[in-house]
Amino acid sequence: MPPLYNPGHGLWRLPAGLILSLLIGASTQGCAQTDPSAAGLFHPYKQEHICLLTGFHYNRYSYADIGLAYNYFNMVRGEPRSAALFAGTEWKPDAPLIWGPKLGWWYAGTGALCFGNDLIYYTNGRQARWCWRPQVGFGVHRYKLVYGYNIVLAGRNPLPINRHCFSLVLLWNFKRIKGNPY
Numbered sequence: 001m002p003p004l005y006n007p008g009h010g011l012w013r014l015p016a017g018l019i020l021s022l023l024i025g026a027s028t029q030g031c032a033q034t035d036p037s038a039a040g041l042f043h044p045y046k047q048e049h050i051c052l053l054t055g056f057h058y059n060r061y062s063y064a065d066i067g068l069a070y071n072y073f074n075m076v077r078g079e080p081r082s083a084a085l086f087a088g089t090e091w092k093p094d095a096p097l098i099w100g101p102k103l104g105w106w107y108a109g110t111g112a113l114c115f116g117n118d119l120i121y122y123t124n125g126r127q128a129r130w131c132w133r134p135q136v137g138f139g140v141h142r143y144k145l146v147y148g149y150n151i152v153l154a155g156r157n158p159l160p161i162n163r164h165c166f167s168l169v170l171l172w173n174f175k176r177i178k179g180n181p182y
Helices: 016-029
Strands: 045-058 063-076 079-092 098-108 113-123 128-140 143-149 151-154 164-179
Touching: 045 079, 063 164, 079 113, 079 128, 098 128, 098 143, 113 143
Parallel strands: none
Antiparallel strands: 045 063, 045 164, 063 079, 079 098, 098 113, 113 128, 128 143, 128 151, 143 164
8 A cells, every 4th residue: 555645756645635634614504793783602691590409419428419409591602601609508407407508609611610618517416627628620600519528526426427519500490580481
């Protein structure tokens, strides 16, 4: 089989059909965007919802999550951005029962980079701990998959709480406040 490039001939030996199809394709299918409003992804898109928050936090101890959230989502020039404010409760369903009322927020922007913070009050009814959990990971619209690190703010009790965890959180829309319909 002859090589694709032969310096003696000065030409690349590519099939003539491939070269012809590339030239025809580039000349007939190539175009430039002249009017930004003509492309669907340039239309501003906004939505605000009240959502049910559900989640799962995994490491040595597993916790479930439920709560209410306000979710803001917009898309400008094809880049999705979302933010959520929420109040909820984490709980460890197996023995010993531990629950943690919490407040938090997250922002997911360009490239699906997501970061946020939670403030959690873990308790079992007798002992308690305040924890702050900064998080970073991936998130788009109503979903986030993040890594968080629990920083104990107050209370040094021996509650079985993860020092760090991986979290999957989903928001389920049930009330649209305003915005474009789906």
